[in-house]
Amino acid sequence: MSNTQAVLTKEEIADWFMGLQDRICAGLEQADGKALFREDLWIREKGGGGRTRVISHGGVFEKGGVNYSAVYGPTPDAILKALNLSASDFYATGVSIVIHPNNPLVPIIHMNVRYFEMTNGQWWFGGGIDLTPHYVVPEDAAFFHKTLKASCDKHLSSFYPEFKKWADDYFYIPHRKETRGIGGIFFDRLDATRSLSKQALFGFVQEIGNTFLPVYTSLVAKKKDLAYTDTQKQWQLLRRGRYVEFNLVYDKGTRFGLDTDGRTESILMSLPETASWLYDHQTQPGSAEEKTLLLLKKGIEWSTL
Amino acid sequence: MSNTQAVLTKEEIADWFMGLQDRICAGLEQADGKALFREDLWIREKGGGGRTRVISHGGVFEKGGVNYSAVYGPTPDAILKALNLSASDFYATGVSIVIHPNNPLVPIIHMNVRYFEMTNGQWWFGGGIDLTPHYVVPEDAAFFHKTLKASCDKHLSSFYPEFKKWADDYFYIPHRKETRGIGGIFFDRLDATRSLSKQALFGFVQEIGNTFLPVYTSLVAKKKDLAYTDTQKQWQLLRRGRYVEFNLVYDKGTRFGLDTDGRTESILMSLPETASWLYDHQTQPGSAEEKTLLLLKKGIEWSTL
Numbered sequence: 209m210s211n212t213q214a215v216l217t218k219e220e221i222a223d224w225f226m227g228l229q230d231r232i233c234a235g236l237e238q239a240d241g242k243a244l245f246r247e248d249l250w251i252r253e254k255g256g257g258g259r260t261r262v263i264s265h266g267g268v269f270e271k272g273g274v275n276y277s278a279v280y281g282p283t284p285d286a287i288l289k290a291l292n293l294s295a296s297d298f299y300a301t302g303v304s305i306v307i308h309p310n311n312p313l314v315p316i317i318h319m320n321v322r323y324f325e326m327t328n329g330q331w332w333f334g335g336g337i338d339l340t341p342h343y344v345v346p347e348d349a350a351f352f353h354k355t356l357k358a359s360c361d362k363h364l365s366s367f368y369p370e371f372k373k374w375a376d377d378y379f380y381i382p383h384r385k386e387t388r389g390i391g392g393i394f395f396d397r398l399d400a401t402r403s404l405s406k407q408a409l410f411g412f413v414q415e416i417g418n419t420f421l422p423v424y425t426s427l428v429a430k431k432k433d434l435a436y437t438d439t440q441k442q443w444q445l446l447r448r449g450r451y452v453e454f455n456l457v458y459d460k461g462t463r464f465g466l467d468t469d470g471r472t473e474s475i476l477m478s479l480p481e482t483a484s485w486l487y488d489h490q491t492q493p494g495s496a497e498e499k500t501l502l503l504l505k506k507g508i509e510w511s512t513l
Numbered sequence: 514m515s516n517t518q519a520v521l522t523k524e525e526i527a528d529w530f531m532g533l534q535d536r537i538c539a540g541l542e543q544a545d546g547k548a549l550f551r552e553d554l555w556i557r558e559k560g561g562g563g564r565t566r567v568i569s570h571g572g573v574f575e576k577g578g579v580n581y582s583a584v585y586g587p588t589p590d591a592i593l594k595a596l597n598l599s600a601s602d603f604y605a606t607g608v609s610i611v612i613h614p615n616n617p618l619v620p621i622i623h624m625n626v627r628y629f630e631m632t633n634g635q636w637w638f639g640g641g642i643d644l645t646p647h648y649v650v651p652e653d654a655a656f657f658h659k660t661l662k663a664s665c666d667k668h669l670s671s672f673y674p675e676f677k678k679w680a681d682d683y684f685y686i687p688h689r690k691e692t693r694g695i696g697g698i699f700f701d702r703l704d705a706t707r708s709l710s711k712q713a714l715f716g717f718v719q720e721i722g723n724t725f726l727p728v729y730t731s732l733v734a735k736k737k738d739l740a741y742t743d744t745q746k747q748w749q750l751l752r753r754g755r756y757v758e759f760n761l762v763y764d765k766g767t768r769f770g771l772d773t774d775g776r777t778e779s780i781l782m783s784l785p786e787t788a789s790w791l792y793d794h795q796t797q798p799g800s801a802e803e804k805t806l807l808l809l810k811k812g813i814e815w816s817t818l
Contacts, residue, residue: 248793262792271792383771383780449784456761457771466688466762475688479754479790486786487567487576488553488778 242267255281272307273477312444315341340389353510445484547572560586577612578782617749645694658815750789
C-alpha cells in the first residue's frame, strides 16, 4: 500500500462510524416524533465493545436498533475458517441498523457499513442497504434504487450493477423462493484489488452511510400517516416471519455473531417485536399481497422504472 | 444381520408410523374438543412423499402439526457429508410432531420417531420427545420424565440416562445459555452396534411413539382450563420466540429439510402462529418467569424429584 493510503487509520474509520450512529439516531428520533433511543454500552471480554441503541414503541417505529461496535483480538476460528484466513489478530468496526415500523405501509430497512483489518496487513470494507416493504410499491422501489444508484455512481459506475446483483443474491430465501424485500446494494471485501484507493473506498462507504437517513426518512414521511386495515397488519406479521427466517437461517452477520459468542441482544435486535406464521398461507388472487409476492424476485431493474 | 432381523422391512416400519400418526391425530382432536386436523398429501419429486396434518385455532391447540413421511432416492449430498456416508440411495420414514397450545400454562410438545436405511445395508432408528413449558412446574416436569424413564426402562436400563443427557445437550440454545424446555429424551443412530436386535430397537421406538399421547393429553387435561393473565400470555410469546430461535438456528431436522429442498410448509409447521422478541427483556426478581429461567438448565434430574 502507498503512504497516502496508510494515512487512513482504523481509529479514524471507527470515529466516523460513531458519528454516523449519532446522526442517524438523531434523525430517526426526529422522524419518530415520540420515542428516544436507549443506549447500552457493552464491553467484549476478548477486546473492544460497542454502543447498542434501541428504539421501541415509538410513534412510527415499533422496534429498531442502530448499533456501533469496534471489536478486536485474536481472530475467532469460525471466522478464519469461513473467510479462509491465516491466524492473525483482527479489528472490526461498523454500524448496523434494522428498523421495524408500526405501520405495515412503512417498509422495514436494514443498513450495515463495516471495516475489517488484520494484523497481517489485510483490510477491507463491506456493507449494504436494503429495503423490505410489507407491500411493494413500484414507485417507491424505483425511488430507493435510483437513490442508491446515484450514490454509487459518484464513486464508480460499475458499483451499482455489481452490488445490486449481489444484494439480490444475498437477500434471498431459498426455501421460500422469495427475495427478502426489494433488495438494494450489498458489497464485501472491498480492498486493494479494487481500482479505488483505500481512501476512495472509504469515501464510498461514507456515501452509503450518509444515504441511509434521507432515503429512509423520505419514505417514512410519505407513508407513516396512511391508514391501514387489520388484513394489512396481519400480512405485516407474516412478512416479519419471513424476515426472522432470513436472519436466523441465512444472514451471515447474525450467524457469525452467534457462533463467535457475540452479544446476543445486540445481534438479535434485528428481530421484530412480533411475527407470525400460518400454515400454508395463500394470498387472494389479484390482491395487493399477491402482487407483492410476484415482485419479491431477483433481477428486477427497479432503477430503470 | 441375521435372518430374524431381516424379517422387519422398511414397509412394515412405515406402515406402523402411518398408524401412529392416525392414532395421535385422533387423540389430539379429542383432547382439543373443537378443531380437526387438515390433511395435505405431498409427493417428493425425487421419490416418496408424506401426509402433513395440521390443527389450528382449536379449543386447546393454537397451531400444531403431526407429519408422516416416507422419502427415498439418491442420498442428497448435504446428508452424505453431514453423516459421513458414502454415496448410496436412502429411505427415510418417520412421524414428527410439534404442538403449540393457546394457554400459556399448557406446555409446547415435540416428538419425532424415524427410521433411516441405505441401499448399502446401513440402517438406524432415531427420535426423541421433549417438553417446553412456558412456565416450568417441577411436579409436571417430574411426571413427564418419570413417564419417559418408565418407557425406556422396559427396553434397556441404560437408555433413559443416556438419552436424557442427549436431549439436554441437543435442545440447548448456546447464545441464550438456556435449554429449550425441560428436555426429555433424544436418540439417533440406534443400529446393529447396540445390544438390542433391530426388532427390539423398533419395539423401543414404538414404545416412545405410544407414550406421546397419554403423557401429553394428561398434561393438557390438567392445565387447559386454568385461567391466565396478559403477562403470562406475553411471556408465552417470548418463549415461543426462543423456540423459533432454536428451530431455525440449531435444529438439525429443520436445517436438513431446508438444505435438501424439503417441503417448506411441512418443515416449518413447527413454528408458532405468533411469537415475540423484546430487546433485553428482564424478568422480575422472584417472579414465576424468573423461576422458569432458573430451571431451563442442563443436568436437572427431574425423574428423581
